[in-house]
Amino acid sequence: MPVLTSQQGMPVWRRRTTRAQWLQFSAWLLGVSLFLFCWKVISDNTMWVFVEDAGRQGSDLLSRMIPPKWEYANVLWKPMWDTLNIATLGTALGIIMAFPVAFLAARNTTPHPLVRSLALMVIVSSRSINSLIWAMLLVTILGPGVLAGIIAIALRSIGFVGKLLYEAIEEIHPTPVEAISATGASRLQIMNYGVLPQVMPAFAGISVYRWDINIRESTVLGLVGAGGIGLQLNASINMLAWNQVSVIFVMIFATVLVSEWISARVRHAII
Amino acid sequence: MLTLSGVTKRYPTGDRALTDIELTLPKGQVMALIGPSGAGKSTLIRCVNRLVEPTSGSIRLDDTELTRLSGSGLRKARRSMGMIFQEYALVDRLTVMENVLSGRLGYVGFWRSFLRRYPEDAVAEAFRLLERVGLPHAIDKRADALSGGQRQRVGIARALLQSPKLLLVDEPTASLDPKTSRQIMRLIRELCAERELATIINIHDVALAQQFADRIVGLRAGQIVFDGRPDELTSDILTTIYGEEDWDTSPEPADEPEREPVSYERRDIAGAMATGVAP
Amino acid sequence: MSEQAQAYFEARQQAARQGQWRRLPLIHSQWLRWAIALGVVTYLVLALASVEVNWARVAEGASRGLRFIGAFAQPDFMSRGNDIINGLVESLTMTLTSTVIGVMLAIPVGLGAARNIAPLPVYFVCRSIIAVSRTFQEIIIAILFVVMFGFGPLAGMITLAFATIGFMAKLLAEDVEDLDWRQVEAVRATGASWWQTMNHAIQPQVMPRLIGLSMYRLDINFRESSVIGIVGAGGIGATLNTSLSRYEYDTSAAILLIIIAIVLLCEYSSSHVRRWTQ
Numbered sequence: 144m145p146v147l148t149s150q151q152g153m154p155v156w157r158r159r160t161t162r163a164q165w166l167q168f169s170a171w172l173l174g175v176s177l178f179l180f181c182w183k184v185i186s187d188n189t190m191w192v193f194v195e196d197a198g199r200q201g202s203d204l205l206s207r208m209i210p211p212k213w214e215y216a217n218v219l220w221k222p223m224w225d226t227l228n229i230a231t232l233g234t235a236l237g238i239i240m241a242f243p244v245a246f247l248a249a250r251n252t253t254p255h256p257l258v259r260s261l262a263l264m265v266i267v268s269s270r271s272i273n274s275l276i277w278a279m280l281l282v283t284i285l286g287p288g289v290l291a292g293i294i295a296i297a298l299r300s301i302g303f304v305g306k307l308l309y310e311a312i313e314e315i316h317p318t319p320v321e322a323i324s325a326t327g328a329s330r331l332q333i334m335n336y337g338v339l340p341q342v343m344p345a346f347a348g349i350s351v352y353r354w355d356i357n358i359r360e361s362t363v364l365g366l367v368g369a370g371g372i373g374l375q376l377n378a379s380i381n382m383l384a385w386n387q388v389s390v391i392f393v394m395i396f397a398t399v400l401v402s403e404w405i406s407a408r409v410r411h412a413i414i
Numbered sequence: 415m416l417t418l419s420g421v422t423k424r425y426p427t428g429d430r431a432l433t434d435i436e437l438t439l440p441k442g443q444v445m446a447l448i449g450p451s452g453a454g455k456s457t458l459i460r461c462v463n464r465l466v467e468p469t470s471g472s473i474r475l476d477d478t479e480l481t482r483l484s485g486s487g488l489r490k491a492r493r494s495m496g497m498i499f500q501e502y503a504l505v506d507r508l509t510v511m512e513n514v515l516s517g518r519l520g521y522v523g524f525w526r527s528f529l530r531r532y533p534e535d536a537v538a539e540a541f542r543l544l545e546r547v548g549l550p551h552a553i554d555k556r557a558d559a560l561s562g563g564q565r566q567r568v569g570i571a572r573a574l575l576q577s578p579k580l581l582l583v584d585e586p587t588a589s590l591d592p593k594t595s596r597q598i599m600r601l602i603r604e605l606c607a608e609r610e611l612a613t614i615i616n617i618h619d620v621a622l623a624q625q626f627a628d629r630i631v632g633l634r635a636g637q638i639v640f641d642g643r644p645d646e647l648t649s650d651i652l653t654t655i656y657g658e659e660d661w662d663t664s665p666e667p668a669d670e671p672e673r674e675p676v677s678y679e680r681r682d683i684a685g686a687m688a689t690g691v692a693p
Numbered sequence: 694m695s696e697q698a699q700a701y702f703e704a705r706q707q708a709a710r711q712g713q714w715r716r717l718p719l720i721h722s723q724w725l726r727w728a729i730a731l732g733v734v735t736y737l738v739l740a741l742a743s744v745e746v747n748w749a750r751v752a753e754g755a756s757r758g759l760r761f762i763g764a765f766a767q768p769d770f771m772s773r774g775n776d777i778i779n780g781l782v783e784s785l786t787m788t789l790t791s792t793v794i795g796v797m798l799a800i801p802v803g804l805g806a807a808r809n810i811a812p813l814p815v816y817f818v819c820r821s822i823i824a825v826s827r828t829f830q831e832i833i834i835a836i837l838f839v840v841m842f843g844f845g846p847l848a849g850m851i852t853l854a855f856a857t858i859g860f861m862a863k864l865l866a867e868d869v870e871d872l873d874w875r876q877v878e879a880v881r882a883t884g885a886s887w888w889q890t891m892n893h894a895i896q897p898q899v900m901p902r903l904i905g906l907s908m909y910r911l912d913i914n915f916r917e918s919s920v921i922g923i924v925g926a927g928g929i930g931a932t933l934n935t936s937l938s939r940y941e942y943d944t945s946a947a948i949l950l951i952i953i954a955i956v957l958l959c960e961y962s963s964s965h966v967r968r969w970t971q
Contacts, residue, residue: 178793181786185846188783188927193843200841228740271956272949275832275920276930279937280945284758286750293744322503322569325463326576327492327520332527336516340507363830367923380836392833399828509717511709534712541709553709554702554717 207385215387219375219394225289226371226398229364230357233296238350241301245308251320252312252338266309269302274360278369287368295369296357303353311345312338348410355406362395415441415612416462416580421471423457423636431457432636435471439580442610444603446623446644449633450656455616458633459582462614463495464488475580493520496573496611498602500585502565506558510549510568513557514540517575536575543571547601563594567601574605581606583615587622595619599626620652761942768950769943773936777948780929783846784918785955787928791850791918792911795857796903802858803865810869810895819862826859835921846927853914853921860913864906868899901967908963915959919952 193200246252248262277295285291320337328336365373372391379387416439423432431454439445447455460466462473464480473480475491483491496517504513518536519527526532532540544550547567557565566586573581583602587595603626606613617623623630624644632640632647632655640651653659708714720726770777805811805819826834831852838848838855872895880894922930929948936944 178790181790184782184786185790185850189845189847190843194847196843197841204837204840225743228743231736232740232744267957267960268953271916271953273916273920275923276933276949279923279934280761283937283940284754284761286747286754288747289744290746290751318499318501318503319505321465322497322499322572323505323516323519325465325492325495325497325582326517326572327489328516328527329489329519329524331524332519335524335528336505336508336512336519340505343507359828359830363832366832376833392829395833396828403828511714512716515714530714530716532714536712537709537714538712541706541712541714550706551702553706553714 204385207383208389210386211389211393212384212386213390215390216394219372219391222365222370222372222375223394223398225292226361226365226373227358229289229292229296229361229369229371230354230402233293233361234300234350234354234357236293236297237300237353238304240297241304241308242346244301244305245312246334246338248305248309249312251315251317252334262305262309266302266305269298269300270306271302272299274299274357275363275367278364279367282368287370289370292361292364292369292371295364296361299360300353300357303356304349307349308342308346311342311349315341344413348413351406351409351413355402358402359399362398415439415476416614417472417474418462419472421458421461421473422469423454423461423466424469430636432461432468435636435638437631437638437641439612439614441579441612442606443629444606444613444615444627445629445631446627447614447616447631447633448618448620448623448655451618453633454636455633456584457636459497459584459614459616462580462582463492463497489520493576494578495580495582496576496578498566498569498573498581498583498586500588502562502569502589504557504565504568504572506556508557509553510544510555510557510560511540511553513568514544514571514575517572520576540571540575543574544568546605547571562590563598566590566594566598570598570601570605574609578611581611581613583613585616585618588618595622602626620647757940757942761946764942764946765950767943768947769941770947773932773941773944776932776935777929777944777951780922780932780948781951783849784915784922784928784930787846787850787853787918788911788915791853792857792907792914794850795854795910795914796861796907798854799858799861799865800903803862804869804891806862806866807869809874819866823859823863823866826855827863831856831917832921832924835926836924839925844925844927849918849921849926849928852926853917856917857910857914860910861903861906865899865903868902869895872898905963905967908959908966912956912959912963915955916952 244262244265247254247258248266250259253259253262274295277298278291281291281295285294315338319341320333323333323337361371361373363373363376365371365375366377368374372395376388376391379385379391416437418435418437421432421435421437422430424430435458447458449455457466461468462475462480464483468481471481475494478491480488480491505516508516512530515530515532515536516527517540518532521536522532541550541553544553547570549564549567549571552560552564552568557568560568581602586598586602590598599622602613602615605611615623615627624647627644630640630642630644630647631638632651634655639654640647705714718726720729802819802822805815806823808816811819834855835849835852838852842848842851876898877890877894880890885893918928918930919933920930922928922932923934925931929952933945933948936942936948
């Protein structure tokens, strides 16, 4: 930390040098003006009349949602089952595809740097695109239904599972792998004996974690027509049947809590 | 049986790890390789089974030129060279039996090894070896449930299941206490005698080397500075190998064996595997 | 070890001596093994049976799928250029403002949700805010806010800020709960007030990770901002949705490529910022 000498010849302690102070000041200035600029863009695009009305709208919405129309829950069992299937089958499919991609993407198991960048590209594109976008896309291609949802979830999961798994592969102990290759094992055998046992717990943990996230995501896929409880949600909102919407919310909330609990338990048991 | 001539290894960083190594190892001889950390001991034995690629020179095992092999030729050559590691290098999450059987990977196809359907003679031999090293009761234990000495025994059994002609041993005792160290060295010595194996042992502990080896080679800064019988190793020679130090204090126990730092470059799995791939 | 297990393992050793050895099954009880396998198969059959696929529709869509993949070879940035730029500007501004506001609000909530510094009632309130914000997808929240605040980016911004609160506050609370308490006591021992303790003992410990997480959340918020437009909360999502429903795949491909590029850029710069702050 710099010490300056004041005009009286006394040493003055300062937290930063003058240059660092200026730099920091201008960084803050830049940040704040950027924020204000962004705020202005948003505010220009907003109808403030509606916003002033927000409180009333909110309380109105709440009064329509409560009490929930509980008997509507009976209609929801089949969509809920679809939602669970989308999440589970989608996760399974995603894991199956992510597994080889991760091995191709990890620096220490990839056959060639070129293959590695290709695998990384697959992972990045899958991660950047939200499952809802995948679903929108697939609905226009495959038509509305559960299948589009399953594939959308699977495509989104490749990137997530692939990324975490390849990071786990890059962190394994190198010595057992060295030992297995010293026995004259082939490449696949080295993977099977040296690498796989070391990443298996991480892999199982990541998969369960993704399943839990996927349950959450699959609840809304129906908004774009990809099946599950989101379809009912969409229909209820379009009919302005808010007392049905609140039933759906309660159901989603419960399911997500249960799946989160299961996933936490399983991950805890693995580690 | 094993002949190294003019073997040189230079790392991409420019460090010279080995310079012009000339070495001949006859059948059945146990040779100890001593020298300070970073002298190139680990690099030397890893050059032999090509976990590290030598920059130049020739390494011959019987009539095979090892440096030119690749793909399945290299795999075949590696089967005949068993290797024992400093930190045992067992796969922790596999059972003891699976670890030992992995010594046979060079002999069986992928699906057989994937389904763990090893031939009967391999299993019987693996069990016999485990009995020989004193661990028949542990076959179903996971490797990480064993003590250090036990793990090293499993490592030895794995290396021997390869039915090697040559044994490469990298700091077998560096992670063990003195008593276990002696037991392990004695075991290696006996097994080599039983099977007439040529053996190179990297070792820090000079006293252990003198007691258990037929021949001692001293390495300093990548060059051989001593090659002779254990009783020829005098304090003067130790000084040339390790540098100035008072070697003659018998009551003082030998230094704790320190671990040799292993550079990451050489442990790069990609490198190890790239050379192990069938073309 | 029970005698039965002992006998089992001895039998395995005997078999191994004869050269008979199989891998130890993952689940010891044979009965349970079969039950689990049967359960999985039953589930798969039931689940797959409930997936209705209209193969005629799929066949019809296949050509569209090919067209879409082909569109990536020649994405069309121009013909809807204005829509794309407007959408992007909205998305980016939403991302930035919502992250800043979200993080600022997440700090008090996170501190309140840390058991070791917050009183119990505050703790429960903050934890329930976190739970609600985390369980519901951004898009569901967006629907509600659109109803309340009207169409446009403000609803989107509030949605993302709300989601940011849940995400950041949970992680911040965990950080504070794990922090090194000795440093806090050392500062307190000098007679520092509550604010001074926060500033000198807690802030330095959690700050680097907080910045790292904010960068990460910026990245997530951008990705989310590309979808909440579907329900009318502004941003590039609306443009994307329109282009997809009009089957203008070359425009959709262009938008997707832009999204991927921005996410990559975010990730790249956030790794730099993280290295720089640590």
